[in-house]
Amino acid sequence: QVQLVQSGAEVKKPGASVKVSCKASGYTFTSYGISWVRQAPGQGLEWMGWISAYNGNTNYAQKLQGRVTMTTDTSTSTAYMELRSLRSDDTAVYYCARDLVAGHNDYWGQGTLVTVSS
Amino acid sequence: EIVMTQSPATLSVSPGERATLSCRASQSVSSNLAWYQQKPGQAPRLLIYGASTRATGIPARFSGSGSGTEFTLTISSLQSEDFAVYYCQQYNNWPPRTFGQGTKLEIK
Numbered sequence: 567q568v569q570l571v572q573s574g575a576e577v578k579k580p581g582a583s584v585k586v587s588c589k590a591s592g593y594t595f596t597s598y599g600i601s602w603v604r605q606a607p608g609q610g611l612e613w614m615g616w617i618s619a620y621n622g623n624t625n626y627a628q629k630l631q632g633r634v635t636m637t638t639d640t641s642t643s644t645a646y647m648e649l650r651s652l653r654s655d656d657t658a659v660y661y662c663a664r665d666l667v668a669g670h671n672d673y674w675g676q677g678t679l680v681t682v683s684s
Numbered sequence: 685e686i687v688m689t690q691s692p693a694t695l696s697v698s699p700g701e702r703a704t705l706s707c708r709a710s711q712s713v714s715s716n717l718a719w720y721q722q723k724p725g726q727a728p729r730l731l732i733y734g735a736s737t738r739a740t741g742i743p744a745r746f747s748g749s750g751s752g753t754e755f756t757l758t759i760s761s762l763q764s765e766d767f768a769v770y771y772c773q774q775y776n777n778w779p780p781r782t783f784g785q786g787t788k789l790e791i792k
Binding site: 588601603609610612613615616625626627628661663666668669670672674675676677 | 685716718720722728729730733734737740747771773775776778779780781782783784785786
């Protein structure tokens with residue numbers, strides 16, 4: 567069965583970086599993309615960006631351009647999201663999701679809480 | 685950037701009744717719209733894609749309609765497990781693939 571398993575919770579100081587992993591199983595990793603979505607405490611969903619697991623092409627939300635990098639390791643079927651220069655308003659649960667060609671997301675990881683606090 | 689606006693913010697409905705949730709796009713997104721359900725402490729769950737196609741395993745009481753700028757999610761007979769937050773998302777013009785702010789469906 568399709569599964570996306572994310573890395574564990576992180577606590578970071580302002581200005582630091584965080585790298586969240588998302589290990590996929592149960593499907594051909596390179597046949598789909600991966601989207602990243604975050605959710606601040608008590609808030610709605612925010613789309614962060616997308617990466618093609620086939621060729622590594624990316625598209626990022628403009629507000630995160632320059633601070634976010636999404637990558638994949640096809641040898642381990644793992645996607646990564648790195649966010650730099652962390653601020654307190656980056657505190658959120660970060661989700662990865664399998665991305666179908668049409669653009670919707672059918673399987674989601676369990677989420678990774680990233681807390682940014684001094 | 686396309687802005688997605690959901691209404692109402694909160695909807696109170698009794699079990700067994702019908703719930704109708706709305707989503708409006710600031711410009712046409714054709715039929716490239718999805719609906720997700722999210723329960724507290726859980727990841728979102730895909731319900732509907734292509735504005736009206738139910739995802740695998742989604743009960744028939746969930747239905748989606750609309751195209752262009754106006755969309756509706758209807759839950760025909762509410763079950764206890766349906767009380768949650770619902771989000772629409774457009775994936776027609778991106779980046780970004782914008783979400784609505786969500787509708788909280790609560791028990792009346």
